[in-house]
Structure formats: C-alpha cells, structure tokens
Amino acid sequence: MRRMAPIHDQVASNIPVANQKESNFLKVKQAAQEARKAEARKSSYSNYSSSSNIAKTEDQYSNGVAASVWEAYIGENRENRYRNWLIHTLRKHGAKRVLDVACGTGVDSRMLVDAGFSMTSCDLSDKMLAVAKETKQRKNIKDWDIRQADWVFLTETLEKDGVLPGFDAVICMGNSFAHLPNEMTIDGVTYKNCHERAISNFRKMLRPGGILIIDHRNFDYIVKHQKSPSKNVYYQSSWPTDVDTTFDRNGDGAVTKIKLHYTMTVPLEVQRKTKMDLDESHNKITFDLTYFPHYLSTFEQLLRRVFNYEQDDETAPLQVCGDFQAEVVDPAYFIHVVTKERTAETCER
C-alpha cells in the first residue's frame, strides 16, 4: 500500500473547542427550528427527491435531533488540515465536478463550492438534507445541486433525477460509510454485500481516471482499546459533548456493531436568553448513532475488489493516510484515495 505525502500547510489544533459562543447557539437554534419546519413541509421533499418509490436503508437521523445540532458538534467549518488536504488532493487529480455522497448538512460540499468545485451532493436523510437546503437558500449558494439518494440504490436514483455518471471525484467523508450494514432487509427483500454494492455504485459514478475519497474511523484502535483515540482532527464541538460507546459482539466475540450515545451540554444561560427549551432536562441534547466497524486492511481489500485491482498489486493506484498525514501513530481516521482505472467504460450499468 502506498502512503501519502503529507501536506505542509497550516495545521490546526486537534483539541475540540468548547467556547460556548452564543452566536453558535443561535445558529443551532435556527437549524433546530428549520428541522422542525422541515418536518411540517415533508410533502415538498418530492420537489427534489424523486426517489420515493425506491426502497431505502434505515435513516438513523430521521428524528432530526442530530441534524439540528450537527454543525455545533462538528463545527461550521472544517479544520485547516482537513480542508487543505481535501482541496489539494482533488486539485492534484484534476477534479472539477465532485459528487459528495454523504453530504449531511453540507459542511464539506459548501467548503468545496467556496473553493471553486462544481458540487452535486446527496444523502439518505431528509432531515440532514433539509439543513443543507436551508443553508444553500439562506446563503444563496450557486453551483450546488442537492439530491436525496441511498448509496445502495445510488446510480438508479441519481439517473432517475437526471444526474449522470462521469464525475471527476466522489467523496464519502465523516465516517459516514460505517453507518451502512453489510446485509439488510427492506420491504421484505434481503440485500447482501451492501458494502460492495455501495462502493461499486460510487465507482460507477466516476469517469475513468476519477477518484473516490472515502474515510472511516480508526476502528482497529477503537475495538482494541474500547475507546476512540483522544485526538480528533475532524470535529470542533461548540459545546462539551460526552460520547458513551457500547459494543455488540457475535458468538466468536468479534465486534459487529458500535453504538455511540452522544450527550451535548448546552449552557443554561444561553438557553434562558434564547428562551429555547431543547428538551426536558433543559441543558442536554442526546442522540444515538450506530456504526459497523471497518478495519484498515479489510477496507483496502474491499476497495481493491470493487476497483478491480489485484490484492497484491503494489502499483495499484490506492493510497491511505491517517488524519491527513503520511506518518502518524494511532490516527483518529483513515482516509483512502482510489483511482478508477482509465480503460473502464464511462457509463457502466
């Protein structure tokens, strides 16, 4: 496996910021209100989602709680190291048209629009998309196409919406891919090998020579130590957030599922000033997210299988870095970059 060269740009702090700024709170309040309004407007989603007759993976964000506080949790903007690495990598590969397949509330997509990329973004969750759509409207952001699509049915859903393959890059960031179970039953139909199916759909959306950038948490470390590495280059929480972790194991003792229970503390004085009652405890927000762990070696094997590279081919165009650095001990995240072979047909089915 080839390691990536580091980017020698400004490196921001890894330490989550807990400065409890009221301006941030107001943004969250707005987002929470928007999420609630979005629930009332549900029928209007059909305007931008033509996927309603396609079965969907379970949406873990469907109650809107995580969506309403997501950008207070991860920060409205990415840290410089994340931003610089992503933009540099996309430009190095000549990317102009980018598909963000896990846009969530749109943090990465907005950042890339600002940097001059033409963005198409999609996500499973209408609650997360509602926040992205609201921000797009409020900030009058051009050249940002937002869709609803499930990775398992990505190509058919996007094609139905008139979004054709041929992207220079597909990105799937924020530990999103680990939400997807490998097997699931939807409307009585069982779908197996969903990981391969989803990555294969990402590959199909690329032009020959295009790249997939996809990350996952360092689950090797998490499973071994029963906790996450202490640093986190991804998130800059506005408020203190506790995360309780529980592990599901199979009969052999292998971890099959990891459940994170988030408790975000919102200062009472901020609550009083804004007269916002987030929940009955008045200063806590809680939400749960479930992840299916990917390990570094098996994830690379998966990418090789789907992109048709021999497992032992050292010249295959796959790279991986930890926390956007070439050499790092116990990174919080692994980020993979894989190039679609140039001889492939552009419009595979």
Ligand SMILES: C[S@@+](CC[C@H](N)C(=O)[O-])C[C@H]1O[C@@H](n2cnc3c(N)ncnc32)[C@H](O)[C@@H]1O
């Ligand atoms: C942890 S959030 C990250 C969002 C964004 N990339 C970020 O870093 O802020 C994970 C996102 O993946 C989306 N997601 C999970 N499973 C999905 C699927 N099967 N198809 C499309 N999106 C999915 C969720 O709806 C959620 O918005």
